[in-house]
Amino acid sequence: MTTAKTTGTALLTEGVRAEAAIDLGALRDNLAALDARTGAAALMAVVKSDAYGHGGLRCALEALAAGVRWLGTATPEEALALRAAGIGPERARILCWLWTPGGPWAEALRAQVDISVSGLWALEELVAAVRETGVPGRVHLKADTGLGRNGCQPHDWPELVAAALRAQAEGLLQVVGLWSHFAAADEPGHPSIQAQLDGFTAALEHAEWAGVRPEVRHLANSPATLTLPQSHYDLVRTGLAMYGLSPVPQLGGPADYGLRPVMSLTARLALVKRVPGGHGVSYGHHYTTPRETTLGLVPVGYADGIPRHASGTGPVLVAGRWRRVAGRVAMDQFVVDLEGDTPEVGEEVLLFGSGEHGEPTAEDWGVACGTISYEIVTRIGARVPRRYFGGSAL
Structure with missing residues (x-):
């Protein structure tokens, strides 16, 4: 697992389950x-x-x-x-x-x-x-x-x-x-x-x-x-x-062209629970826990634009570490194996963003899903509210 520093700064509007922040x-x-x-x-x-x-x-x-x-x-x-x-x-x-x-x-x-x-x-x-x-x-x-x-x-x-x-x-x-x-x-x-x-x-x-x-x-x-x-x-x-996404990632990332990703996608943990080893996770039990562990429930799914192809591969940052989607992405939710960590219910889960907080980027999601960053950001659905900040006086 990749460990990342967290800033301690809340990225998500209080009380919402998930949000796309637009810089x-x-x-x-x-x-x-x-x-x-x-x-x-x-x-x-x-x-x-x-x-x-x-x-x-x-x-x-x-x-x-x-x-x-x-x-x-x-x-x-x-x-x-x-x-x-x-x-x-x-x-x-x-x-x-x-x-x-x-x-x-x-x-x-x-x-x-x-x-x-x-x-x-x-x-x-x-x-x-x-x-x-x-x-x-x-x-x-x-x-x-x-x-x-x-x-x-x-x-x-x-x-x-x-x-x-x-x-x-x-x-x-x-x-x-x-x-x-x-x-x-x-x-x-x-x-x-x-x-x-x-x-x-x-x-x-x-x-x-x-x-x-x-x-x-x-x-x-x-x-x-x-x-x-x-x-x-x-x-x-x-x-x-x-x-702020690179159309030629094989040549360079956004920063190499003076660009910054505009969208960050964040959700809140809806549940944290301890389960025994051998426990099936999500539809079809394509993932079973290798040992006693903790699972975190992330309340976004393919109805929100999270690719079903991210099942077993999609990266997120939660409790200071990169995790992968455990099992299948469902319509409204997916699960991550927290490997015994016990973050609080309601803690932020950074799905993708600029990478400044150690989180994955849309490019990382594209690679994980066998697609391109264009698809990742474009498919985020209407039921995920957009929060705009940093705008000029219009």
């Missing part, structure tokens, strides 16, 4: 560190998926207070919620990129949301909504340079560009952005990286030859922002890194 000061510092790497390129704060589980509106507002003027969302509903909360176009451009047929095109136009278009079907639905509302669209054309998800394939790119320019000539829209997304920027040296850089150059050259004069060209995500300065263009889209 907005760390968020601002991370944005400043990222901005220092981008040169002339502007910074987009990606707040999709409730800001990777950190709270979309609060993180968006903090990013704006830090001087960011671009916000990124996946779904139109996320973009519209930010506008409805009072983040108007005079405060921030909001780009939304994940559209499906029949989406809320008219609402997005009225809210002055920038819209990503990857194919003719989307352009046609957007143009129909422009004719209905009388509100011209701001469009970012997305090229598929090798990721194979959203984006227009090279053989269809000339047709999409030409159709968008025809609509622009009619005053229906303005092509304000050209963009793409990396497949493996988190694997430096991967052959797809240079292939995508070349593919994006070709897409830009054709669009600009055809007459597109974009406000912004953007390709870099978090790992590219940290490791590929040649991909920065006019705008970088920072997601994971702004929340």
